[in-house]
Amino acid sequence: MRMTLQVQLTLRALLDEHEAELYGLELVEATGLPPGTIYPIMARLEHAGWVSSRWEESDGEVKGRPRRRYYRLTADGVVQARAALASSDARRQARARGPLGDALPGGAG
């Protein structure tokens, strides 16, 4: 899984609510990403088995609007997402320390 910034934002939003389910607009608001960016990411995560989705359990005709598609992390997805985000964070911190990193006294960099 390529961990772009957008994928990381989406995973963090899903992890924050991993007991709950989020649909498109909630993901848009949680991540700050536009919907056109969300759908390809969710498709990628779903193909990878990290995320499962389901239709809203209601009759669209009654509510007068189309059904929402709800997403949630799978059990495997939670583990994978945490590991991937931790790895990304570690890389980012290593980059922030600079090329000399821990070689400088006190680890300053």
Next chain:
Amino acid sequence: MSPHTIVLRIASIVLPRHHRARWREEASAVLMEVSGGRRFWYTLDTVVKVPLLAWEHRRGQAGAVPVHGRKVSAVVGAALLVSALAMTADVFRPLLTREPDPIGIDVFVTVSQGLPVIRVTNFLGYLVAMGGLLVLVFTRSFRLTRRGRELRYADSAALLLTAFVAAGPLIGLTVSFALGLPAVAVAGAVLPGVWLTAVSVLALRRRAGPLPLALLGTVAGLALIGVLGPMSLGQRDPLVLIVGGPALLVAAPTYLLWSVWAGVRLLFGRQDLLVPRPADALVAQPADAPDGAAR
């Protein structure tokens, strides 16, 4: 029907067919909950980025195919594209080079009047084209075998038939000369067309790959039968003029287009030319996402 629904319906054409209804309804549910400039912006963003979603779905579908299968598929796709290029070069070469047809197997690049031209003999073009088709069926059978399934009778028959199709016209012509039976030559000659028609009809029945591609293959296959059958009877046979001429006008563009289209799809790992869509896409999706549910 609201304007954004119409826009979504048009944009969804980019997506694989069995993902369209879901995307339309899902996107529509989001757009219905915002209004004004935000709805306009979200609609624009959703539509502009739909090719990315299509790419993700196609990549996900290709990812389900073993790497080795994808390599074979890419080779087959390249073979079909080369066959299309060879046939195009063969058609236009006399117009560009104004030289008599070369004899024997001969491929080289020549510069005539400043234009680089690939010279391909009819025989080689034929071999490349039929070789591409042959490998196509080998791919299908190979994948089934790798999955541990028994090679079914239909697949064995398809393989056998295709092996004969590849050499059919040549064998048919030889046998017909030896036995003095023109019908054998006709039967051998029409086999490529019969094969392409059969494969395309099979694709239509299994809903494998795009519908227009299967229809194109069916038309091209039938037209090939109309071209190759009369031609095997001899240049002076009236059937060549009556049936072969009009059939050639249909066969040339349709077969070329089919080869390029199928070639590109296979080159990029799409193997659904002969492999049906996954069962969940066929069964679960329509009930999961009724086409008319999006507004």
